[in-house]
Amino acid sequence: MNTSLAITNRSLHDQVVSRVRDLIIEGVLEPGSRIDEASLIDELGVSRTPFREALRTLAAEGLLIVRPSKGSVVRKLTPEDVFAMLEVLGHLEQLAGELACERASDEEIQALVDLHNRMLVQYRARDRMPYYKLNQEFHSRLTELSKNDTLQEMQRNLQARLKRIRYIGNQRPDSWAGAVEDHEVMVSALKARDGARLGQAMAQHIANTWDRVKDSI
Amino acid sequence: MNTSLAITNRSLHDQVVSRVRDLIIEGVLEPGSRIDEASLIDELGVSRTPFREALRTLAAEGLLIVRPSKGSVVRKLTPEDVFAMLEVLGHLEQLAGELACERASDEEIQALVDLHNRMLVQYRARDRMPYYKLNQEFHSRLTELSKNDTLQEMQRNLQARLKRIRYIGNQRPDSWAGAVEDHEVMVSALKARDGARLGQAMAQHIANTWDRVKDSI
DNA sequence: TTTTTTGTTCTTGTATACAAAATACACAAC
DNA sequence: GTTGTGTATTTTGTATACAAGAACAAAAAA
Structure with a gap:
């Protein structure tokens, strides 16, 4: 259907999710470390809203944990x-x-x-x-x-x-x-x-x- | 807004998630129907940001589907x-x-x-x-x-x-x-x-x- | 010196405003 | 009557601003 030349068929949300997921899997974001919203947002070039929605998705996937009022940490597996x-x-x-x-x-x-x-x-x-x-x-x-x-x-x-x-x-x-x-x-x-x-x-x-x-x- | 005395240890996010999850499970939000953000936000008395984050969580749980630019629908099970x-x-x-x-x-x-x-x-x-x-x-x-x-x-x-x-x-x-x-x-x-x-x-x-x-x- | 308190700063949580996309509708052409 | 096109309206997506909470540090008291 959408055979446009652009590759951006994927929503910003999906892009951020898979980008951050990779960062976690590759170990760039180390297990147990807090996620620095500001710097990651800056690096990815997106605003907080889609980024935070992405965090919720990744939390539901079990890759990170959102601690209310205390930020998100990459889940550390025992x-x-x-x-x-x-x-x-x-x-x-x-x-x-x-x-x-x-x-x-x-x-x-x-x-x-x-x-x-x-x-x-x-x-x-x-x-x-x-x-x-x-x-x-x-x-x-x-x-x-x-x-x-x-x-x-x-x-x-x-x-x-x-x-x-x-x-x-x-x-x-x-x-x-x-x-x-x-x-x-x-x-x-x-x-x-x-x-x-x-x-x-x-x-x-x-x-x-x-x-x-x-x-x- | 926050009923001061109440023990609101649970984040607004969690509250919205479980509230909407119940609406889906109880069938108030019918399978296949589109989620009307505006009216639900109004009914729950929250703003769009926590509501949308809740939708992402529920989508990851498999209870609904977020179609980019076309809104969310309650997942219909075949x-x-x-x-x-x-x-x-x-x-x-x-x-x-x-x-x-x-x-x-x-x-x-x-x-x-x-x-x-x-x-x-x-x-x-x-x-x-x-x-x-x-x-x-x-x-x-x-x-x-x-x-x-x-x-x-x-x-x-x-x-x-x-x-x-x-x-x-x-x-x-x-x-x-x-x-x-x-x-x-x-x-x-x-x-x-x-x-x-x-x-x-x-x-x-x-x-x-x-x-x-x-x-x- | 240690502990507690208080104020400052930084981070997160929530609301709202603006932009972009999709849908609905009216009107015209065939 | 059907199809197509352009516009208006609604809805969604993204950005930003403001408020609330937590972390930290400095100063005062024990």
Whole structure:
């Protein structure tokens, strides 16, 4: 419909939300630190109104906390928080895997297998950043195959909250191989449309993630 | 403006959020209808800024949709939406049940049994509204026993979105008995700390809910 | 020297004003 | 009668101003 040349189809609100979200995920805004409205507004070149609305959205997403009359702080995750999130994420992805086996088309499964193969290339080249990005996509795409919008939404939300953690976890070289092996099992189960096995593999994969990250939180 | 004596520890934002959320859940603001900022602001006696911030929060909760430059509409749930939500909620509560069996204290379990007994009283008296409220509490409290904050948060969120649907479902008399039986099984499994059985029962209970409501959406 | 009090400054919360976009409506052309 | 166009009106989006609250620091008292 709107095929205008300008890219500004997105509302100012959405732009600010994703911009600040990235700042949090990338660690520019450190966990526990207070958000300096004035300087961020200045940097982003927007006024307070859309900025504050963006803060409310991010607070609802669980990325920051708005303390009445005391400003907003980037949410700091305790090990217990991370464990709780991974516990839930594990079960959500387990469900996603089972549903995907029932509901995905052959083409969709093949696309995921291709994605997995591309990940292997990056793994063999020890190219961490591209691998990391493909990994995020792998989990998102697999969840999409569940054909359950709510499930996708919740998975996306948890993934966003944990993005930094997961990145840290992946930085420890010894664990990388394990993650790749997990994916190997997942892909083979998906090809066989073995829902139970895929679900188990995904839950296990998330549980392994906890083992990988728990000491670095 | 601020009723001085009153304990207004809650920010205006929070008050507006829960007020509007209730209006949506109670059906005063009908699904699909546009939100008339001017009249609602007038009715609530607040200005646009906190009101709009509240809309952003509710949008993030999934209760309404903000269409840029076109106002906000109360989210209208399709049968597919409801099915997707119940599918996820079922698995979340299944997980909650299993965790509760591992992590809850005897006192906490006893408190839930007491709550169940109070529900039975209302059921025998055919007192629908008190039963409905206790039922919400039952599910919330059981989820609390999982000791997983993220799980609670997501359960709360889905429960809020589905609140109206569930109410409609409960209005059909023939299904009431079934729901009570489900709870009976759940409570007995909890007392026995039989996680697998409780999880199954909870998932089943949610699945039954779908059967009860699917024709009325 | 330590603690409490008070005043100043900075930050946040709320209201309002202004700009931009969308909708509704009237009138004209086909 | 239908379609199109231009204008008026309403509604939303953004900016800014003002008020209220919290943090901080300096001065006075213990």
